[in-house]
Each structure stands twice: as C-alpha cells, then as structure tokens.
Amino acid sequence: MRKLAIIISFLVLLAFLLGLYFYPQMPKKMATHWNQFGEADGYAQKFSGTFLIPFISLIILILYFLIPKIDPLKNNLIKFIKYYDLFFLIFFLFLIALQFFIYLWNLNIKINPNRFFPIGLGGLFIYTGILLKNAQRNWFVGIRTPWTLSSDDVWQKTHLLGSKLFIIAGIISFLGFFFFQYSYLFILIPVLTFAFILVIYSYFLYQKENK
Template identity: 55%
Template structure:
C-alpha cells in the first residue's frame, strides 16, 4: 500500500470516527448549506449530514486509486504520480475541513464558510496549477481535449498556460478571505 493510500485511509477513518463521536450531540436536522453571505439556508438529517462526506470520501478514494491502474497511458501517470497523490491528499483534507466545519457549526462553534472556502479552494486551485504544469499526457488527469490527447506538444503548452491560470485563480480565491462578504465572488469569478 502506498503512503498516499494510507493517508487517504486515515482521513476517511478520521471522518467516520468524528461522525460517530458527534452523532449523539447533533440535532435531528443539521445546518448543511450556507448562502453567499455565509448564512445557513439548507438542512439535512443528522445521519446524512454526518455520514455523507465519509461516503463521498470513500467513493473518491476508489476512483482515485483506480485511475492510475486503468489509464491506457499509465506509464505517463507514474511520471507525475507524486503530484497526483499530493492533489488527492489536499482534496481529501479540504473535504474533511468542510465536514469539520459542518459539525462544529452544529455544536455551536460558528466558523464561517466564507473564511474556510477561500483558503481551502485557493490552496486547491493553486495546487491544481502545480499538477497541471507537471502532468504528462493521459486520459483522466488534466485538460483533456482531442487536441491535447493527440499531441504531446499541444498537451505541454496547454498545461503550462492552464497551470499558471489555476495558480492565479488560487491566489485570487485566497484573497477572498479578507473580503468575507464577497468571498465566493473571489472564488468563482476567476474560475
């Protein structure tokens, strides 16, 4: 088992343990969605609210572990595997932070999503830029068009530019933390 797979498994187990621990303390309906101003505008049953994210993490884990094994250009994925695995771990940590934010909010510790999302998505977008700049041609990861998939040169140029744009989007999204009322604009406008 790869170190990244152990980390993924650890994150999944942590999400399940935290969900089980806090289950008795949660109201029957828990806040699960916030509008652009950071106000609650959606609720879920406590079971779904606590166990949906661990289920999503399990599904993503199965997908991300399968991709390098089924890609016809799997040798190319091995060339940037550490960046791919870094992305997976960062994505899982971001999703875990959302899970924690939902739990904390519902036990009375109000952490605004307008603080968490700009930071988390800013880091994620920036790292996607790093991943793009290092990705080799493959069928699952990166900017896949008929042109990038049929030409190594087009793939390289596209991902060099795409990587820079994702990094810029990440920095802009991160700045949203300083303008919480407009945080989501900083996230979605550059994307």
C-alpha cells in the same frame, strides 16, 4: 502500497471515526449548505448530514485507486504519480476540514463560511497549478479537451499556461477572505474564466499544429 496512499486511506477512515464521535451530538436537522451570503440554506437529516463527507470521501478514495489502473495512458500517469498522490492528500485534508466546519456549525460554533472556503479552495487551486505543470497526457487528470488529448505538445503547452492561471486563481481566492461578502466571486470568476481560456487556447494550439 505507496506511502501517501496509506495516509490518504487513513484520512478516509478518520472521516468515519469523526462521524461516529460527533453523531450523538448532532441535531436532528443539520445545516449542510450555505449561500453566497454565508447563510445556511440547505439541510439534511442527522445521519446523512453527519456521514455526508465520509461517504463522499469513500467514493473518491475508490476512484483514487481505480484511475491509475484503468487509464489507457496509465504509463504516463505513473510518471507524475507523486503529484497525483499529493493532490488527493490535500483534497482529503480539505474534506476533513469541511467535515469539522459542518460539525462545529451544527454545534452552534459558527465560523463564517465566506472566510473558510476562500482559504480552503485557494490552497486547492494553487496545488492544482503545481499538479498541472507536472501532469503527463492521460484521460482522467488535467485539462482534458479533445485537442490536449490528441497531442502531447498541445497538452504540455496548455498545462504550462493552466499551471500559472490556477496559481493566480488560488491567490485571488485567498483575497476573498478579506472581502468575505463577495468571496464567492473571488472563487468562481477566476476559475470559470481561466477554464474557458484554457479550452480555447488548446483549440488554437491544435489548429496551429495541424496547419
């Protein structure tokens, strides 16, 4: 097994161990969702609130191991497997941080979510940009439009642009830490805008290639 895969598996185990440790300390009704103003607006029962992140992590871990085995273009995926592994490592670290955030909030140690999420998601966006730059054509990881999946050249050009845009999105997301009242805008607007641009860009590249 790959070294990072072992570490990732340990992080999922850690998520369950943290759940077992904090479970007795959690209230019967737990805050698990926050609105754009940083106010708790979603709640769960004690068990589901405590183990929400661990079970989500377990499902994602299964997909993490499954994808390289079932992808029809798995030989391409293997070419950037270290970037794939590192993305999931960072993602699971983010989930662990989110798990701590939920537990601390419900212990009345309240960190402003509008300061937490811009940093956490900004880091994910930046590494996503690094991943996109190195991703080879496959069915599960990357900017998967009908046009990128149909052409290696369209895939490569779209992902080079996507790499730059997601790094920019991450930097913009970080700025939401300082303008925390509007942090959700700093997170959502760049990602949604850039995703739309990349879909359109891949279409026009494909049309140009096939004229």
